[in-house]
Amino acid sequence: MIRSVKLVGSMCLFVFTLCVQAQEIQPKGNQPDSLMNQVTLSASDNDGFYNQYMNNIVPNSPTVSELMKYVDQPVDLFHGLPTIEIPIYTIECGELSLPITLSYHAGGIKVDQIATWVGLGWSLNAGGACTVNCIDDKHGNFESRLIDTMTEKEIEEYMENFGFSNPNQGMLLESWIDNQTIPDICSYNFLGYSGRFFLFNGKAHELYGSKQLIFTNIYPNFAHILSAKDLRGNRYEFGEGTQSTTYTIQHSCENILQHCWEYKSLTSLNIANSSKKGVRTYSLTKVVSPSGNDSICLLYNLQDATYKSVATGVMSAFSKDGPWGDLIIKRGHTTFSASENQTYTTEPTVSEIVASNGVRVVFSANEERRDLRTDEKGSEAKALSEIKIYAPSGNLLRRWVFEYDYFKSYIEHPTDTFSNLRLKLKSMKEYGSSQSTGPCVYLFSYYGEEMGEPQMPFRGSFSGHDYWGYCNGMTTDAKAISFYESFPGTQDMFNPVALVSKGGNLMANENFCKAYSLKSIRYPTGGTRVFRYQMQGEMQFVPYGGLRIHxxxxxxxxxDSTVCEYQYSGSYATEPPTFSRRRERDKAANPDNSNLQWEYIYDISSVPFSNLAAITGGGVNYSWVKEVSEDAIVEYYYNGDNNDPQYSGYRVLIGYDPTNLWAPYHTDYSDYYNEWHPDFCYNYICPDYKHGQLIRKIITTNDGFVIDEIYEYGYQKCDTIPIMQISYGAKEWRDNYTYYDLLVSDYITGKAYLKTKTTYSYRNLDDLVDPLITQKRTEESYTYNEYGLLQSVTAICRGDTVVKEIRYASDISANPYxxxxxxxxxxxxxxxxxKVNGKVVEGDLLTYVNENGYFLREKIYELKPSIPLASFNSFSGIPSSIYGDPVGTVTSYTSCGKIAAMCGRDRINVVYLWGYNNQYPIAEIRNATYDEVTSKIPKSTIEAIAARLEPTSTDWSQINELRTSLLQAHVTIFAYKPSIGVSCICGPDERSIYFNYDDFGQLKEMYRMENGLKKIIENYEYHYPEN
Known part of the structure; x- marks a missing residue:
């Protein structure tokens, strides 16, 4: 918890001054957006808005699936979602920090959604994970992990040898289908980083074009198959993966009800005529600082579960011979039009987090879950019961207790009681270090708990949900739906296909859509926050499923209450790549009936690069949002996805007739639906990185002040990656052809960056005809280096041009940079x-040194010229003489790279002693050199004191004796309550200030001891309501 404590001057250590000055040099550049942060609409907070909607249609394990929602559907106003988060604890370990939070994704609950181990809709953020959407070959081998795809040269060679210009060449496609022509997609969400990447030509390509992370060590047989580094040099390691596999058996609509209730064993599923797809999860297991001195390790337990769902429609080649396939929508009923899906998942749940400084967090899962079935050979699924946080000494700092109940189904499954229940988080209780203080309690309520509120049918029900899987309450029609009805709102870019309503009612229902969504939170302080939702808008005149905050x-x-209301423009979802065509069939059987000779096909590309927002219920966006509160009105305008459509590929259907020995392959496109271009069906979409940026923000206060911010972006195209998908199709038509479906997609990666921000501020008066006449105008422009870090900011205001230029280690060719x-x-x-008007007016320089492999801060310089400088040479390894003497110079370091001694511009030497496992400075000795101090306390003893969890009484005595052995020195001593705060400061005058904390780690009082009596300096009272 954050505390503000006013300390005596002796605590303002020069080492802290150096660190503070170093931090001030840090610019607020394009830092990675925290997944749970509210929309911060500043110049640097627009990175996470693009390319967020390539949803993974293969189920993850429940906990990972909820975590990856924040990648697919970010929490911000662009998506109409509020931030709902409860902080639990942040582990601080030297240069590293790991926050532990509980967050809720308010986009709505789906009927088939599986609750995580902390309840339906909730996600425990403690570390993170990478998931791999494994793309299978024609034999169904999808567990190949991050295997590289075909190279661009291989694809070009293929196109040349078999290419569309010579379709009759008798080359077998079998060998090419055995290749993995589509790469596995890795989605990641950990410690504030989120995104996707894939392998191509042996290189990891960020789908967003971001260079914040670099992924390495992708070796299937190693203990850590994946690691990443950020731009600070921190290393993230991910452990051996766990698998979530979905088996699919196809049925006709007539007999699906006879098969979908029975759970099958893994053995029978592998024997049955089923296809399978899988997702592997690689959990974050270790974070290591650049120096290697600080680390945080994460340990996991495994939980097994199996659950079922039912889907209607056809996967074109969803068989053992061809499990890739695109989704093909066919007119009318087909032989295979319903799918029975059963998922087996092994889910990692964090069990312990251990920091190298001794801080430890233990997660206990003791409550067996009644909403998940476990395979007879697996370990039972359990809910998180308790979190305990321990100090390095082993003493308990804090603990959290979780209490649960279950949502019940208003229509129950006839045989499977697990599907009738959904885990519900009722409350969280925070306890301090002892039981003397009552717990701080968070209470949660949900829609569907009170009489008359909407409830859901059992998971896996055939009806009762809308197109996107959210509850609509329409459970009276048990008729299976046609596949046309499964994917509304999609359209071909050239030839829109009308959708015909058939089967059950799948229209979204605003009342039922919010079933089991979070209604309110009652906080420990006694306040309550209530969330009221609306259904998402319409898409292609069809009400869209899911929720937005109202x-x-x-x-x-x-x-006493305050209300914040949100209003929205019309919604849109990124158009998925779609194609339409018609094919000839049954010509011989129906020579006189032309209507029976044609079949219209509507294809939705299911390649993992495709934007599947329109068919998965995620990624609804709003180009305008108004936030109305009691103090002000704020309007947000966002860049849409239809501003710059670009070519994204084509597809060709190749027929193979084994009876034709002379020309077995053909690509006859005379009957192609897009007859104007018989060879290919082109597709156009907007690159994902070109939409979602904030382009304008208007703030109007109640007293008439207006701030109008206008943002302009630049777009940089990074890579164009050719991806070829080959589907081996069984006979779907009553002719002699087996079909190979080739889809070639050029996936365009890139990045958006903020170029300018123009701010107008004025008073909005009724009699003011043109506000621009009296307004204040400020313009800022930004440039970035190759890593996306802010390199310069130029501000123009009232005729002056102010420029701030930043140079990083990568900009300097000299060592150690x-x-x-x-x-x-x-x-x-x-x-x-x-610079002001082209002349240098001030500057800061922080130099580094390579000390035994550690890159450490060495000197700080300040530039404050008496007159602006017309010419100035930037730092290239040697400081300019204009800087003069450094403000501070580090003269000695500890073995762990901590500052041991330094000298200021005033030539006063300062020595620092460290303790508590090298975490905190425990003594400042001013006006003494390091050699003078080590002559009194040997260096080996100083290092031993620093390494101990806490200084001993002998250690304190040795340090205190420096007051008499170094008479010229001024010694200040600091004691701590580790992981909480400073407990005592004893200044050069040997007067001490003491700090007391309550059981929750909050500062309670500051006092002195005078003549044996406690004299209070400041005290603090906190409201902990009785429960």
Whole structure:
């Protein structure tokens, strides 16, 4: 918890001053967006808005699936979603930090959604994971992990040898189908980083074009198959993966009800005529600082579960011979029009987090879940019961207790009681270090708990849900739906296909759509926050499923409340790649009936690069959102997805007739639906990185002040990746052809960056004809380096041009900066220069040194010229003489890279002693050199004191004796309550200030001891309501 404590001057250590000055050099550049942060509409917070909607249609394990929602459907106003998060604890370990939070995704609950181990809709964020959407070959081998795809040269060779220009060449496709022509997609969400990448030509390509992370060590047989580094040089390791596999058996609509209730064993599923797809999860197991001194390790338990769902429609080649396939919508009923899906999952749940400084967090899962079935050989699924946080000494700091109930189904499954229940988080209780203080309680309520509120049918029900899987309450029609009805709102870019309503009612229902969604949170302080939702807007004149936030009502008492309301423009979802065509069939059988000779096919590409927002119920966006509160009105305008459509590929259907020995292959497109171009069916979509950015923000206060911010972006295309999908199709038509479906997609990666921000501020008066006449105008422009870090900011205001330029380690060719960049320690600003009207007015320089492999801060310089400088040479390895003497110079380091001694511009030497496992400075000795201190306390003893969890009484005595052995020195001593705060400061005058904390770690009082009596300096009281 954050505390503000006013300390005596002796605590303002020069080492802290150095760190603070170093932090001030850090610019607020394009830092990775935290998944759970609210929309912060500043110049640097627009990175996470693009390319978020390529949903994974293969089920993850429940916990990972909920975590990856924040990748597919980010929490921000662009998507109409509020931030709902409860902080639990942040592990601080030297250069590293790992926050533990509980978050809720308010986009709506689907009928078939599986609750995580902390309840339906909730996600425990403690570390993170990478998931791999494994793409299978024609034999169904999808567990190949991150295997590289065909190279561009291989694809070009294929197209040349078999290509569309010579379709009759008798080359077998079998050998090419054995290749993995589509790469596995890796989605990641950990510690504030989220996104997707894939392998191509042996290189990991970020789908967003981001360079914040680099992924390496992708070796299937190693203990850590994946690791990543950020721009600070922190390393993230991911452990051996776990598998979630979905087996699919196809049935006709007539007999699906006879088979879908029975759970099958893995053995029988592997024997049955089923196809399978899988997702592997690689959990974050370790975070290591650049120096290697600090690390945080995460341990996991495994839980097994199996569950079922039913889907209607056809997967074109969903058989053992061809499990890839695109979704093909066919007119009318087909032989295979319903799918029975059973998922087996092994889910990792974090059991312990251990930091190298001794802090430990233990997660206990003791409550057996009644909503998940476990295979007879697996371990039972359990809900998280308790979190305990321990100090390095082993003492308990804090603990959280979780209490649950179950949502019940208003229509129950006839045989499977597990499907009737959904795990519900009722409350969280936070306890301090002892039981003397009552718990801080969070209480949760949900829609569907009170009489008359909407409820859901059992999971896996054939009806009762809308197109996208959200509850609609229409359970009276048990008729299976046609596949046309399964995917509304999609259209071919050239030839829209009308959708005909058939089968059960799948229209979205606003009342039932919010069933089991979070209604309110009652906080420990006594306040309550109520969430009121709306259904998403319409798409292609069809009401869209899922929820958006409408109002947030905050009650500080029963009658005192504030309301924040949100209004939206029309919604849109990124258009998925779609194709339409017609094929000839049964010509011989029906020579006189032309209507029976044609079949219209509507294809939705299911390649993992495709944007599947329209068919999975995620990724609804709004180009305008208005936030209305009691104090102000804020309008947000976002960039849409239809501004710059680009070519994204084509597809060709190749027929193979084994009876034709002379020309077995053919690509006869004379009957192609797009007859104007008989060879290919082209597709156009907007690249994902070109939409979702904030382009305008208008703030209007109640007293008439207006701030109008306009944002302009640049777009950089990074790579065009050719991806070829080959589907081996069984005979779907009554002719002699077996079909090979080739889809060639050029996936375009890139990035958006903020170029300019123009701000107008004025008073909105009724008699003011043109506000621009009296307004204040400020314009800022931004440039970035190759890593996306902010390189310069130029502001123009009232005729003056102010420029701030930042140089990083990667911008300097001299060592040690070149060595730092080689080790990916890039996001370390070295020099910041400020110019006004082209002349330098101030600057800061922080130099580094390579000390036994550690890159450590060495000197800080400040530039404050008496007159602006017309010319100035940027730092290239040697500081300019204009800087003068450094403000501070580090003269000695500890073996762990901590500052042991330094000297200021005033030539006063300062020595620092460390303790508590090298975490905290425990003594500042001013006006003494390091050699003078080590002559009194040997260096080996100083290192031993630093390494101990806590200094001993002997250690304190040795340090205190420096007051008499070094008479010229001024010694200040610090004691701590580890992981909580400073407990005592004893200044050079040997007067001490003491700090007391309550059981929750909150500062309770500051006091002195005078003549044996406690003299209070400050005290603090906190409201912990009785429960």
């Amino acid at each position: 109002k947030v009502v905050s009650y500080s008492s029963q009658n 070149r060595e730092m960049a080689a080790k990916r320690r890039i996001d370390y600003p070295v020099e910041v220069i400020k």
